[in-house]
Amino acid sequence: MLAKRIIPCLDIKDGRTVKGVNFVDLRDAGDPVELAEIYSQEGADELVFLDISATEQKRKTLADLVYHVAEKVSIPFTVGGGISSVEDVDILLQNGADKVSINSSAVKNPQLINDLVAKFGSQCIVVAIDAKMIEGEWIVHLVGGKVPTERKLFEWAKEVEQRGAGEILFTSMDHDGTKDGFANTALAQLSTELNIPIIASGGAGTMRHFIDTFKEGKADAALAASVFHFKEINIKDLKEELNNQGIPVRI
């Protein structure tokens, strides 16, 4: 049986994990490769690296990082953040990334999804969608939830699927950072209306939240950052708890 996935997300700036990661046993708290190895050993099923740097050297720094992660880590990983062309994706995949995630560039130019899928296959194209509830309607947002678009979540998600994306990473901007649980109603609707895997993101605070997003939210995977970085939840313990709750996980 296919296992539900637990995915730690690492924010990267100029090739380093951004401040806020609190791992006392790290020799170098800013080294994403070392952090990735630790998560892999703890039982993470996948990793996501989200690049938030905005320098001119960004492309090269990120490609180097991908190369070094692929060299050391034997679980799959996705890279996202500012990817906007077929060439960007080609470089990242050549360096060893398993998947890439695109967000704003897909909203601005939906044809990019088709182009990437045609060249690299659905399996490595993740479309990230950030959305916020406005007057009872889930509205897609850009720039980390700051800029609303005219697109509605469910319509956009279906379009993304039709254009061939392999997975959707859905972040509720209303839940992100609250530690109050995932947006399970919207997640369940996505999972029922679409036929590609859905990754839940935004709101993880306790183990209960993960149980709920798999059971009620019908998510295929759950992504979180701070609860793992600050060691509030240990991945090994989390997976044992999920297993006790009858949720299939890789232990």
Added chain:
Amino acid sequence: MKIVIINYGAGNIQSIRFAIRRLGYDAVLSSDVDEIRNAEKVIFPGVGEASSAMKKLRESQLDQLIPNLTQPVLGICLGMQLMCNRSEEGNTNGLGIFDVDVKRFVPQSPKGTIKIPQIGWNKIEHLESDLFKGLQEDYVYLVHSFYAPLCKETIAQCTYGSDYSAALQKDNFYGTQFHPEKSGDYGANILRNFLAL
């Protein structure tokens, strides 16, 4: 040991190369017929779409070479699928090493019962080959929309909607639908077993 990863422009070969390096060996990427023929172990990777991958194999005449290799050959993911008779993906004729036709996962009702592609970790069971020597049933990483049904060459199976072939073997030819190079320590052990054949 001379290990060659067949390089025909299909997919992420860097991670296979790194996985072999973590086991203490170096692998060469090559599309050269003589170099492949003279290798002790051959890895046949593949990510992407079947008909365009087959086209690339034909252009470099690797479609003639691969079925005639005599050393251990390991096809991974699309590599394994191309070693089968046919694939529903692009109605592609394969290399005909494994006597089975590759099919597409079919959505089941209610919608979302099985997602396509299958992405993630699934357990492989009924292990029957030296490829799994000393190993128990465990989780491996898979990403695919097409699969080989169970057949006489099945050496490991997996369940997604129904049971299918997670790995195949015929003589010196091995194929895994999963990615051993991405399946943690367990996958590394499978690769180690392959290199020890």
